[in-house]
Structure formats: C-alpha cells, structure tokens
Amino acid sequence: MTNTTEDPEHSSLTGLRTDGRDLVSEWRNLPAFDGLRAEYVWKKDDFDAADPESTDYLFGLFEHSHMQYETDRTNDVAGEPGLAEMVEKAILMLSKNDEGFFLFVEGGRIDHAHHDTLAYKALVDTLAFDDAVKTALEMTDTEDTLVIVTADHSHVxxxxxxxxxxxxxxxxxxxxxxxxxxxxxxxxxxxxxxxxxxxxxxxxxxxxxxxxxxxxxxxxxxxxxxxLQWETHGGEDVSLHADGPYSHLFQNIHEQNYIAHVIKYAACLGEYADACDSRVSAGAYQVYMFVSSNSVA
Known part of the structure; x- marks a missing residue:
C-alpha cells in the first residue's frame, strides 16, 4: 500500500510505499489474469468465502506486518486463518492443475518467538505447523506427492x-x-x-x-x-524428513542446495526435464515443501 492508503484493519496505520504504487490493485489487474478470477482478502471471513473451484489466484494480506502468533490469533480484530486452513485452501486450488504443482509453506512465527525467548509461543506455533503438515498428508497421496519437512536453521x-x-x-x-x-x-x-x-x-x-x-x-x-536484543540462530545441523517419490534420496547429511535438486529431479524440471523419459514415472508429480523456520530442541 502507499503511505496514504489506510490499512483496512487498522485505521490508524497506512502503507509505507512513497512511489504511489498500489501493488494490490496492480496484482488484481495483471494481464496474465485476463479471463481468470483473482481474489484479494485481508480478513478471515473473506478468506473462508473464497471458493477454490471458482478462484484462480488468491492473495491474502492479513496484517500490517507479521501475522499473529497462534496463541493470539483468536484476538485478531478482523480474524486470521490458521496455517492448516491456508494449506487446505492452497491445495484445493492448486489441485485443479493436472500437471502438478509446487507448494512452499513456512511456519515463520516459530522463529520470531524464539528470537524473543518466548518458548510457549514457539511451541504452540510448532504444533500449528504440525497440523499443517498433517492436513497436507491427509489431502494428498505419497504415491505421487513428495512431501519435505525441514528447517533453515536451529535456535539456541x-x-x-x-x-x-x-x-x-x-x-x-x-x-x-x-x-x-x-x-x-x-x-x-x-x-x-x-x-x-x-x-x-x-x-x-x-x-x-x-x-x-x-x-x-x-x-x-x-x-x-x-x-542480546534478539536471541540468535544456532549452528548445528537441522533434520529433514520426507515421504513420497524419491524421498529415499534424503539420507545422511546434505548441503541445503541439494534439496532443490531432488525436488527438480522428482518433478522432472529444469536440467532434469528429460528424467521422466528414462524411468518409470508415476505421472505428474505434485511436490510440496514445508519449511519450518527453525528446529525446536
């Protein structure tokens, strides 16, 4: 939003852009959306009302900055969807693509809670992240869906x-x-x-x-x-858990860039575009990657 645009949830706040651009309006009117239905939502009622069958693109901005911690979500003025609810909506929309898709999900507020040394909120957000993974597993089949759960760092x-x-x-x-x-x-x-x-x-x-x-x-x-002003990240290796096609390639310890190569190989993308021609394929793989922003000791 521009610095003169009032936040729809918090009337005392405005956007921060000084160049006059309204990215929400620009997004809704992109030429690529010609003939397609693009929805923008900022509160839970509108999110719930968005129909996955008739909505092609869904853009949600639920806070002026970071979304609420899971423990505080019920106190939000306009309401916010939980992580599992957003995963469910995303899978329902993306599943309309017969060629498969990639979904990236981050439990980002786990990280913030640890930086504030708020262990309670970090653990509750971790449980919300666990619910999101469970939702994805229940809605998909690991015969054709690679599910990866990992972290980008630990905490101290x-x-x-x-x-x-x-x-x-x-x-x-x-x-x-x-x-x-x-x-x-x-x-x-x-x-x-x-x-x-x-x-x-x-x-x-x-x-x-x-x-x-x-x-x-x-x-x-x-x-x-x-x-310290903020708690720091830790330096130890983090774990990675996977199920589905080619999940067996995640064994032992790997550099983080290796993950992207396995995803592309499983989905026959990029330099591995011809990989499916030389092996028995289960069809168009759907690849999900769930990334929690930290590992909880």
Missing amino acids: NTINGNPKRGNPILGKTGDIALDDLPYTTIMYTNGPSGKEVMESFTNNGTRPNITDVDTEAPDYLQQALIP
Whole structure:
C-alpha cells in the first residue's frame, strides 16, 4: 500500500510505499489474469468465502506486518486463518492443475518467538505447523506427492536435564540450583531475557527468583545467559524428513542446495526435464515443501 492508503484493519496505520504504487490493485489487474478470477482478502471471513473451484489466484494480506502468533490469533480484530486452513485452501486450488504443482509453506512465527525467548509461543506455533503438515498428508497421496519437512536453521534454546517425571515442558525442573533458586526445563543461551538476568545479578547478585512465577504463561520469557536484543540462530545441523517419490534420496547429511535438486529431479524440471523419459514415472508429480523456520530442541 502507499503511505496514504489506510490499512483496512487498522485505521490508524497506512502503507509505507512513497512511489504511489498500489501493488494490490496492480496484482488484481495483471494481464496474465485476463479471463481468470483473482481474489484479494485481508480478513478471515473473506478468506473462508473464497471458493477454490471458482478462484484462480488468491492473495491474502492479513496484517500490517507479521501475522499473529497462534496463541493470539483468536484476538485478531478482523480474524486470521490458521496455517492448516491456508494449506487446505492452497491445495484445493492448486489441485485443479493436472500437471502438478509446487507448494512452499513456512511456519515463520516459530522463529520470531524464539528470537524473543518466548518458548510457549514457539511451541504452540510448532504444533500449528504440525497440523499443517498433517492436513497436507491427509489431502494428498505419497504415491505421487513428495512431501519435505525441514528447517533453515536451529535456535539456541536448550532443554535442561533431570526434570521430574511428568513435569510440564514449560515448567520448572523441580530441582534447586547451587544459587538456591529454581530453574526451568527450557532456557536460552542468549536473548532479550538475558537483560533481566544481568540486571538481577547487578542489583542482587543472583538470577531472578522465579519461585512464584508462572513459567507456563504464554508471555513468560525463559531466562537466558547472554543479554542480546534478539536471541540468535544456532549452528548445528537441522533434520529433514520426507515421504513420497524419491524421498529415499534424503539420507545422511546434505548441503541445503541439494534439496532443490531432488525436488527438480522428482518433478522432472529444469536440467532434469528429460528424467521422466528414462524411468518409470508415476505421472505428474505434485511436490510440496514445508519449511519450518527453525528446529525446536
């Protein structure tokens, strides 16, 4: 939107463009859409009303910036669809193409929650991502659909050992540290919550006392060792899980660019366009790639 265009959901906000271009209007009127139906939606009611059978292109912008965390989605002013709902709508629309298609899905707010050391919200968004993968698997057949689930990086959250049996993952371990204070099962090695820890050491000589703190609250910041404005990504390898045609090619450890080559090979695209001629093909493969923005320890 332009910097004079009012946000349809938040009347006090406008767009940021200063060149006068309205990309939403431009998108709806692209010549490529001649004779096709292109829909733009910004609230859940309109998203739900969009008919996959009669809609050829669907463009959704549901927030002025990032979409809500899954825990906060029900409080959104205009309503937002969940990740699984968007996956379902996308597959219903794309499945109309007999030649197959590629769908990329990212659970991006998992990453943001970790950067804020909000483990509760990171875990709930991970569950929403899991629901999205489940939806895709239920709507497709791995006989002709390659499904890939991976991450682009990890985070520096850690699981402390020795919590009591049955202890909530977001709860305290039940042990008392050498500083005579409790600690949580999940913590971070760095991040914004490290500022509170640093200030407590400076003023009191100890970590903050969380004895009476509800560490399972959605907005609780798990303690961190090093104070930073944002928690950082981790450096370890991340896992990749796949099912469907040529999923067996994902074994051992691979460079990230290898993933794209397997996708193209499975779908007979690019430099592998002639690959289907030299092997028994299951037909036009549909290739989905689900990418969570981080791995949760």
